[in-house]
Amino acid sequence: MNFFSQYGKEITSILVPLITFLLNNFFKGSAKVSVGELHQFSFLIEEPILNEQGEVVKPKQVINTRAYIILNEGREAAKNFELIFNFKSDMHLNIWPVRPYSESYDPNGRYVLTFGYVAPKENFRCEVLSINSELPELLISRSEQGVSRLIVLYPQKVLNKYFIKFIQCCIFLGMASFVYIFILLLQWLVTKTG
Structure with missing residues (x-):
């Protein structure tokens, strides 16, 4: 705990440009x-x-x-x-x-x-x-x-559309949980190092 409270600002300053770099390279509109x-x-x-x-x-x-x-x-x-x-x-x-x-x-x-x-x-x-x-x-x-x-393409059976919707909902909830935990971690870092 002492490590994060001591170096929280530095960790945040490294994470912000890294996330910006990832967003620019992987979500940029281009022809694929x-x-x-x-x-x-x-x-x-x-x-x-x-x-x-x-x-x-x-x-x-x-x-x-x-x-x-x-x-x-x-x-x-x-x-x-x-x-x-x-x-x-x-x-x-x-x-x-x-x-x-x-x-x-x-x-x-x-x-x-x-x-x-x-x-x-x-x-x-x-x-x-x-x-x-x-x-x-x-x-x-x-x-x-x-x-x-x-x-490479290969034959694949078609899954039930309700099963696919269920998996999409689970992925969405997992991503939302990840973002929520990430925001809580950032909030904790700011309050401990502020």
């Missing part, structure tokens, strides 16, 4: 784009490829699919968002919900999809498909605000 692979699958199709003479060149075909989800979890728009693939090949592309984009190639021949704007809390899907060829890998995704974060 995340990209995750929803699924990938290869379909084996029992449809032969025939040449001009009607002879079977390949008895089966392989259709490769891959789907990505892009979401801006931040409070600011991501401008000039790019998805950069290793190559284009003969892949087919689907963007859902429909939105405008432009296609280009960088000096190394990488295939670049550019979206002008991804609004805060907005998400969309980019699905690619190729027939009898490999799909290109997504090398990087970035915007003017920075490089996006790659996230």
Whole structure:
């Protein structure tokens, strides 16, 4: 107890800038784009490829699919968002919900999809498909605000909405209790060192 009463002002003077720093860095509005692979699958199709003479060149075909989800979890728009693939090949592309984009190639021949704007809390899907060829890998995704974060997605069961509300209430009460105890501690430090 003597330690806190003797050094309470110094402890408070260190805690206030630390809390200010944490609030500025973790609660600042910025674009936070995340990209995750929803699924990938290869379909084996029992449809032969025939040449001009009607002879079977390949008895089966392989259709490769891959789907990505892009979401801006931040409070600011991501401008000039790019998805950069290793190559284009003969892949087919689907963007859902429909939105405008432009296609280009960088000096190394990488295939670049550019979206002008991804609004805060907005998400969309980019699905690619190729027939009898490999799909290109997504090398990087970035915007003017920075490089996006790659996230790992996995299936999860949907919980009851009342259970989720109960957990949210418990978290809120825990945070309120923490703030209350913190204020009591500060009040005690001020009265003991004042």
